[in-house]
Amino acid sequence: MSYGGRPHRGGRRRNRDDYDSRPQVVESPEQKLKSAIWKLGEVDVVKELLPLVNLIHLESKVVQLSSIAEAFRIAVTEQPYKIPHYVSLLRLLYDPPEIEGAEPSQLARQLLDEFWKGFQGYLDQNLWRELRLCIHFFAHLAVAKIVSAHSIVKLLSSFIAVLDEFGVSHGRAKKAALCAAEGLLIAGPVVKDSPEVSEIINAIHAYNDMALSQKWLVQPFVLLHSDQILLEHADEILTSAVDALKAAQGSDFKDTFDSFPRPYAGHPELDPSQHPPFEIPDVLVPPEVIEVDGLETEEGEDAHVKKEEWPEYFVHLFDDDITPSPKTCLGYAVRSALLDITDIFEVNRKECARLLMECPKWTSPGTFKPRPGSPESEDPTPGPNWQLESSVIETILGSLFVLPESSRKSVYHISLITELCKLSPTTIGPAVGKSIRKLYSSLADGLDVEIARRFAEWFAVHMSNFGFQWVWKEWISDLSLDTQHPRRAFMRRAVEFEIRLAYHDRIAKTLPPQMQDANAFVISDQAPGPKFDYDDPEHVHHDAAQSILNLFRGRAKAEDVVAxxxxxxxxxxxxGTINIDSTVRSIVVQSLLHVGSRSFSHLLNAIERYLPLLRNLTGGSLTSGPSSNAEAKVEILTIAASFWKLNRQMVTIVFDKLMQYQIxxxxxxxxWTFINGSDIADTTGSVGPLSLSAFEWDLMRAALDKANGRVMIARRKVAALRKEDDETRAKAKARVGESMEVDADANLDEPPATENPALATALKAFASLTREQKAAFSRTLEGFVASLAPLPSATNQNPSAQLVLDAAEWKNRSSWDKDRWNAWETWGWYRHFCRTYAPYLRNYTTTLSTISFSRYEDIKTPAVDILKKTWNVATGQDA
Incomplete structure (x- = not known):
């Protein structure tokens, strides 16, 4: 057979010799040098310094200084735990061993110049993490007398100027304040006599006090009856920086020497006459970039939504003698270093786990307790000797539980803890167990409902990675608590999540007999599955349902089914059937879901095939779009939720698909969530007058996110069409200009613009979706207000919503019944709704406030006051 001259691409299998004969990749001198700089300290940092200094001097003849400086910048911003050693490396570059032709002073100075250019690039791009870590580098250089003290003070003062900007966002101000605060903590010993130091500390302190109202809304532990900020079990990052600065200033910055490793302190100081200190140039922090797309909502505000940046609270699980307290200089430095490693190495959780366990290598001796069996354990260095494993787990969980949402996906934090357990199971395992017990014990002490939900999710996923083994018998005594008590609710949620990750019978076997009992309301006696009411041959409508099922299974046309x-x-x-339309809806919807209950693909195919039928059931025609029959839609939701009552995850999925297809x-x-949700969500048989649980919040959040997502997509489409339209008009103008050059008598007026049909349609769709978005937020706010502060004339009174706001009642919460706990949880979801969707709510502040709060102008109760205060803080009206 001929292949027409083409080489045969099949043939024999390659063997090992084929691979060995492949050309090896040869690193360039630049790549080798960069790699050597980045790998500093992997074996013995002290022994590696001088050889690396020699290598830099030798390779600087063929490698550009900009490349060497780039290696330093990458090392500083991606391996911040090595910053003191990179300062030591730079210090040795001033006085290296004698190398022929080397110019030490010029090389080190030029590297700093190039490093500064990179810092300026970070500044222009507002890369705050890189800026903060570069400031750490400059601060250590100042302590090493390589950078002048007054220039580092000027650099820190330039970041403090951000706090005085008009309308500065909290996120921008917080990042700038942390840059200045952490730089001052490091450089404090050499700049303490500067008068600007007190000004910097006072400016950060003043801004921190100004942000008090925002902190009230995102603290992890809640006292609904009080405005008190609970700091016993949580640490706010900016408040911690202020406390650390105050403590350092009180000790005249003597404590900071032990807080940060300073390996460069053993080198002789540079001679100022030969090596004058590097002067950091004056900088101006660029202003905040505000994107404007020109689209307006009905309230006339720009429709571009920027994510709100709130104060960051980190849950503090252990005592200060076990894990670092960020209120001290050393504790703040250690916690900040752990957070930086967790944040930077998100791309590689295995590497992150390794570096976290090696953290003592980069801290001062005595910071962490030595490992058992090591030589240091017999004669430990004086110091706090914190537990490394507990400190690491507390830091990761603190980042996971930041409100209103973490900066990283929860799956990353959960996976990182799993990797740590695999890396060191004998030490990390007990720390994880202690953390779970600490969080569980605090569930009824005001722990925020959103944190409790994330805790249940993490617990279930973590158990799934280790055979679902947990000492459930420790919590048997809590079965005597009320069924709606947070601890009882946590058990149900955790078990429900575990069942989603495995199956019912397996999870049931991991529970003690007391919890397997149906009256314990921990696990259902039935496995998750559909509940088809018409499956029983004795049911009065069994035959009718079977006829519909046969049509669906035979893939009959929607028109035939309607007929x-x-x-x-x-x-x-x-x-003589009563409520014929409701009965028909129930038969059809349940039959359709029954056909789709085999798998997700079956469900999607069934819904897509019979979209016209579903629209017909909601009052529309076979060919028209969505109808406006709200009662029929709510009824369909109730039928779907009842069908999947034993599998609430499927309720969420079906509701999402019904929204997606605009049924x-x-x-x-x-x-539906406010009216009927509690009936479906309840698994204890004790629904009270108000019961908004995590399940109902998930439904509500999915609905609001869907409305927001549609508006965002529509806005992008309008922006793209508008850009395209502007380009078309510009080309038309250019053609008119060319024609005028040929015909001087042509009309100089601009030609009439032709309307763009696609743009007009997109603008109408954007306006419609914006109204839908506002309606969803309005209905949510109305539902919360009506539930938590019903008017005196309302028939559905909820006195528990008022009682949980009383301080005396809170102290007696051990005797609360289901109504009080339900009310407390609903208050928690109202707070979470306001802080989560604050950027969107601010677009409709006036309208939503008028609709929901106008009836309460003359009513003064604790419930009304807290409702309004929460709303005002979230919408920026109570700064």
Whole structure:
């Protein structure tokens, strides 16, 4: 057979010799040098310094200084735990061993110049983490007398100027303040006599006090009856920086010597006459970039939504003698270093776990307790000797539980803890167990409901990675608590999440007999699955349902099914059935879900095939779009939720698909959640007058996110069409200009612009979706207000919502019944709603406030006051 001259690409299998004969990749001198700089300290940092100094001097003849400086910048910003040693490396570059032709002073100075250019690039791009870590580098250089003290003070003062900007966002101010605070903590010993030091500390302190109202809304532990900020069990990052600065200033910055490793302190000081200190140039922090797309909401505000940046609280699980307290200089430095490693190495959780366990290598001796069996354990160095494993787990969980949302996906934090357990199971395992017990014990002490939800999710996923082994018997005594008590609720949620990750029977076997009992309300006696009411042959509508099922299984056309429904309605009317339309909806929806219950693909295919039928059931026609029959939509939601009552995850999925195909609107789901949600969510048989649980919040959040997502997509489409339209008009103008040059008598007026049909349609869709978004937020706010502060004339009173706001009641919470705990959880979800969707709510502040709070102008109760205060803080009206 001929291949027409083409080489045969098949043939024999390659063997090992083929691979060995491949050309080896040869690193360039630049790559080798960069790699050597980045790998500093992997074996013995002290022994590696001088050889690396010699290598830099030798390779600087062929490698550009900009490349060497780039290696330093990358090392500083991606390996911040090595910063003191890179300062020591730079210090040795001033006085290296004698090398022929080397110019030590010029080389080190030029490297600093190039490093500064890179810092300026970070500044222009507002890369705050890189800026903060570079400031650490400059501060250590100042202590080493390589950078002048007054220039580092000027650099820190330039970041403090950000706090005085008009309308500065909290996120920008917080990042700038942390840059200045951490730089001052490091450089304090050499700049303490500067008068600007007190000004810097006072400016950060003043801004921190100004942000007090925002802190009230995102603290992890809540006292609804009080404005008190609870700091016993949580640390706010900016407040911690202020406390550390105050403590350092009180000791005249003597404590900072032990807080940060300073390996360069053993080198002789540079001679100022030969090596004058490097002067950091004056800088101006660029202003905040505000994106404007020109689209307006109905309230006239720009529709571009910027994510709100709140104060960051980190849960403090252990005592200060076990884990670092960030209120001290050393504790703040250690916690900040752990957070930086966790943040930077998100791309590689295995490497992150390794570096976290090697943290003592880069801290001062005595910071962490020596490992058992090591030589240091017999004669430990004086110091706090904190527990490394507990400190690491506390830091990761603190980052996971930041409100209103963490800066990283929860799956990253959960996976990182799993990697740590695999890396050192004998030491990390007990720390994880202690953390779980600490969090569990604090559930009824005011722990925020969103943190409790994340805790249950982490607990379940972590258990799934280790065989679902947990000492459940420790919590048997809590079965005597009220069924809605936070600890009982946590057990149910955790077990429900575990079942999603495995299966019912396996999880049931991991529980003690007391918890397997149906009356314990920990696990259902039935496995998750559909509940088809018409499956029983004795049911009065069994035959009718079977006829519908046969049509669905035979893939009958939607028109044929509708025609059959007309016949079915006549039969039901003849038999005297009441509420014929509701009965038909129930039969059809349950039958459709029954067909789709086999898998997700079956569900999607069933819904897509019978979209016209579903629209017909909500009052629309087979060919029209979504109808406005709200009652029919709510009824369909109730039927779907009842069908999947034993598998609440499927309720969320089905609701999402009904929204996706526009059978129901987000507002319909929000309305359903407040009216009917508790009936479906309840698994204890003790639904109170108000019961908004994590399950119902998940439904509500999905609906609001869907409304927001649609507006965002529509806005992007309008922006793209508008850009395209502007380009078309510009080309038309250019052509007119060319024609005018040929014909001087041509009309100089601009030609009439032709309307862009696609743009007009997109603008109408954007306006419609914006109204839908506002309606969803309005209905949510109305639902919370009506539930937590019902008017005196309301028939559905909820006195528990008022009682949980009383200080005396809170002290007696051990005797609370289900109504009080339900009310407390609903208050928690209201707070979370306001802080999570604050950027969107601010677009409709006036309208939503008028609709929801106008009826309460003359009513003064604790519930109304807290409702309004929470709303005002979230929308920026109570700074």
């Amino acid at each position: 059959h429904l007309d016949t079915l309605k006549s039969t039901l009317e003849t038999s 129901v609107d987000p507002t319909d789901i929000v309305s």
